[in-house]
Amino acid sequence: MNSPEDEKRINAIRMLSIDAVQKANSGHPGLPLGAAAMGYTLWTRHLRFNAADPRWVNRDRFVLSAGHGSMLLYSLIYLTGLGLTLDDLKNFRQLGSKTPGHSEAHVTPGVEVTTGPLGQGFANAVGLAIAEAHLGATYNRAQKIVDHYTYCIASDGDLMEGVASEAASLAGHLKLGKLVVLYDDNQVSLAASTDVTFTEDRVGRFAAYGWHTQTVDRDNGNDVMEIDAALAAAKADPRPSFIAVRTTLGYGSPRANTFAAHGEPLGPDNVKKTKEFFGWPLEPDFYVPDDVLAWWRDAGRPGAALEDAWKKDYTEWKTAEPQLAAQFERTQAAALPLKLSWPSFNKDNGAVATRDSAGTAMNAIAAELPELIGGSADLDPSTKTYLKGFGDFQPGEYAGRNIHFGVREHAMGGIANGLTAHGGIMPFTATFFNFLDYMKPSVRLAALNKSKVIFVFTHDSVFLGEDGPTHQPIEQLATLRATPYMTTIRPADAVEVVAAWKFALEHGGPVALVLTRQKVPFLGEREAPVARGAYVLSGDAEPDLILIATGSEVSLALDASIILQAQAIKTRVVSMPSMECFAAQDEAYRDSVLPPAVRARVSIEAASTFGWQRWVGDRGISIGLDRFGASAPAAAIAKAFGFTAQDVAATASRLFASV
Numbered sequence: 056m057n058s059p060e061d062e063k064r065i066n067a068i069r070m071l072s073i074d075a076v077q078k079a080n081s082g083h084p085g086l087p088l089g090a091a092a093m094g095y096t097l098w099t100r101h102l103r104f105n106a107a108d109p110r111w112v113n114r115d116r117f118v119l120s121a122g123h124g125s126m127l128l129y130s131l132i133y134l135t136g137l138g139l140t141l142d143d144l145k146n147f148r149q150l151g152s153k154t155p156g157h158s159e160a161h162v163t164p165g166v167e168v169t170t171g172p173l174g175q176g177f178a179n180a181v182g183l184a185i186a187e188a189h190l191g192a193t194y195n196r197a198q199k200i201v202d203h204y205t206y207c208i209a210s211d212g213d214l215m216e217g218v219a220s221e222a223a224s225l226a227g228h229l230k231l232g233k234l235v236v237l238y239d240d241n242q243v244s245l246a247a248s249t250d251v252t253f254t255e256d257r258v259g260r261f262a263a264y265g266w267h268t269q270t271v272d273r274d275n276g277n278d279v280m281e282i283d284a285a286l287a288a289a290k291a292d293p294r295p296s297f298i299a300v301r302t303t304l305g306y307g308s309p310r311a312n313t314f315a316a317h318g319e320p321l322g323p324d325n326v327k328k329t330k331e332f333f334g335w336p337l338e339p340d341f342y343v344p345d346d347v348l349a350w351w352r353d354a355g356r357p358g359a360a361l362e363d364a365w366k367k368d369y370t371e372w373k374t375a376e377p378q379l380a381a382q383f384e385r386t387q388a389a390a391l392p393l394k395l396s397w398p399s400f401n402k403d404n405g406a407v408a409t410r411d412s413a414g415t416a417m418n419a420i421a422a423e424l425p426e427l428i429g430g431s432a433d434l435d436p437s438t439k440t441y442l443k444g445f446g447d448f449q450p451g452e453y454a455g456r457n458i459h460f461g462v463r464e465h466a467m468g469g470i471a472n473g474l475t476a477h478g479g480i481m482p483f484t485a486t487f488f489n490f491l492d493y494m495k496p497s498v499r500l501a502a503l504n505k506s507k508v509i510f511v512f513t514h515d516s517v518f519l520g521e522d523g524p525t526h527q528p529i530e531q532l533a534t535l536r537a538t539p540y541m542t543t544i545r546p547a548d549a550v551e552v553v554a555a556w557k558f559a560l561e562h563g564g565p566v567a568l569v570l571t572r573q574k575v576p577f578l579g580e581r582e583a584p585v586a587r588g589a590y591v592l593s594g595d596a597e598p599d600l601i602l603i604a605t606g607s608e609v610s611l612a613l614d615a616s617i618i619l620q621a622q623a624i625k626t627r628v629v630s631m632p633s634m635e636c637f638a639a640q641d642e643a644y645r646d647s648v649l650p651p652a653v654r655a656r657v658s659i660e661a662a663s664t665f666g667w668q669r670w671v672g673d674r675g676i677s678i679g680l681d682r683f684g685a686s687a688p689a690a691a692i693a694k695a696f697g698f699t700a701q702d703v704a705a706t707a708s709r710l711f712a713s714v
């Protein structure tokens with residue numbers, strides 16, 4: 056039985072949540088009503104944070120994976136004084152408010168990661184826990200500078216999504232003992248009871264992943280003592296912990312335990328009945344008794360003493376380890392080192408696949424950039440992204456910088472978002488470009504949140520050859536280019552690769568590096584202004600025809616231009632490694648690269664032509680692939696699909712003659 060004081064404090068969460076949903080006339084009251092007691096117990100008895108300094112480096116991290124229950128989180132942030140006001144709650148779901156429908160980290164103080172697409176938050180939490188383990192192993196000495204827990208509340212929907220299974224499997228293998236997941240086991244989802252969808256033994260599933268598991272089921276998951284004891288046991292166990300809390304969706308409302316409680320306002324009548332059930336005053340809305348609010352604000356305060364004690368340790372540590380501390384402070388501030396030893400390439404290197412030159416580039420700077428950690432989805436011999444000499448991130452070897460994500464692209468994306476959200480880490484991921492589709496939801500959230508993640512994608516076109524159309528990307532470039540805030544770079548040779556990596560390090564958001572499997576020629580020593588998106592690579596100062604190409608097709612364009620010049624067509628070749636960067640340039644620069652009055656423009660890219668019309672204009676032509684590829688050697692594919700210099704030149708000169 057909870058004390059009357061506990062009950063009032065829990066009810067403050069519930070009442071704020073249902074009032075906000077009702078005022079917005081939209082939202083999800085069911086989860087906050089059912090999960091308020093676990094939110095209360097976790098935030099007031101376990102979570103270490105300082106309300107006066109929400110960004111304290113060594114705070115515990117909290118993830119509400121079920122982002123639709125955002126009012127639970129907003130109520131907790133308001134009550135503890137972490138950063139929201141009552142007016143913010145009253146503006147729930149309104150334009151420009153700090154309280155969007157699903158929690159967005161870049162909008163709301165106190166929100167660690169952006170959640171809403173189910174399962175993502177779970178993977179983010181695994182990423183946060185990996186970050187903690189890695190930074191702890193790297194920086195802790197006599198003093199523990201990074202030493203905190205990561206907590207997550209996950210719902211049925213979260214656990215139904217495959218991404219959570221992938222992440223949970225990896226977390227179990229990695230023995231991430233400071234990760235604690237509270238499962239809001241209410242057995243009701245959006246459209247039905249889980250009887251019709253989700254009947255496996257969830258606790259058994261997590262036990263099989265190697266997690267420590269517990270079940271909490273007294274009083275509809277509302278028993279503070281029981282939750283408290285489970286959290287204490289979870290923290291004491293060296294494995295990641297899963298606590299199934301048997302709750303009631305919409306607890307205390309007339310819609311309790313029905314899917315109607317999940318995602319629509321209760322309605323004024325039901326709000327009234329719910330307040331009566333909890334013995335809460337019916338008026339005014341958003342009411343929290345002064346003594347209850349004062350208690351909550353104090354609950355958010357012990358963190359100040361925790362942070363003070365940490366600062367004392369930090370000062371001692373900094374004195375003992377000045378170099379390490381300088382590195383820690385630089386990486387926490389997301390500043391780059393003053394010097395990075397980029398490799399240089401010249402014609403003696405011959406033809407090099409861009410996956411290889413990229414692997415060389417990232418390895419060349421790895422020692423100077425300790426914050427760069429990541430890995431591939433079981434593909435690093437192919438993606439060339441292994442950081443040689445920097446160890447594997449494995450149980451008990453958390454200082455390793457190579458994370459073996461296994462064949463789990465989706466979790467890899469979600470984990471990378473968690474790694475970057477932690478701070479102090481610049482994560483990279485790697486897989487075949489075609490498998491972007493397996494991680495797209497996480498890539499999209501990186502973009503939405505402007506999270507700094509470097510996504511390496513290799514095997515970037517049909518020219519990967521014999522593996523065939525199941526592996527050959529077609530629409531992936533268009534997909535990434537259509538994603539706001541995403542920067543996609545497809546470099547043409549080793550020089551552009553180095554410039555692309557530089558851009559990725561300096562850029563404040565996610566970058567996709569799209570790289571070849573096959574060798575590409577060296578296109579000459581030069582300054583390649585990749586950050587400008589496109590530039591004149593060769594050809595006439597006053598051209599009549601412009602060939603615009605990306606990646607492996609740039610050398611093809613150069614070859615075709617020689618044929619065209621021989622036909623007395625004044626031809627320019629433009630390399631366009633990044634459409635997004637080029638679109639961001641001023642008009643004068645864009646016009647200098649692509650003079651508007653030029654007679655004809657042709658784009659060449661072995662991928663969907665979608666999106667190219669902007670650059671070739673109404674009179675232009677796009678040579679691309681608006682079909683799936685084929686299983687064959689690369690040379691045969693080039694011939695069959697018209698990607699030879701002769702074919703390109705013929706198409707271009709036909710166009711030239713017709714305009």
Ligand SMILES: Cc1ncc(C[n+]2csc(CCOP(=O)(O)OP(=O)(O)O)c2C)c(N)n1
Binds near residue numbers: 173212213239243
């Ligand atoms: C990837 C994804 N698919 C679908 C949805 C839409 N959706 C939101 S909540 C939900 C299921 C709700 O069930 P549960 O996770 O148990 O949450 P509860 O009903 O307990 O609030 C669905 C399907 C979503 N947010 N994300």
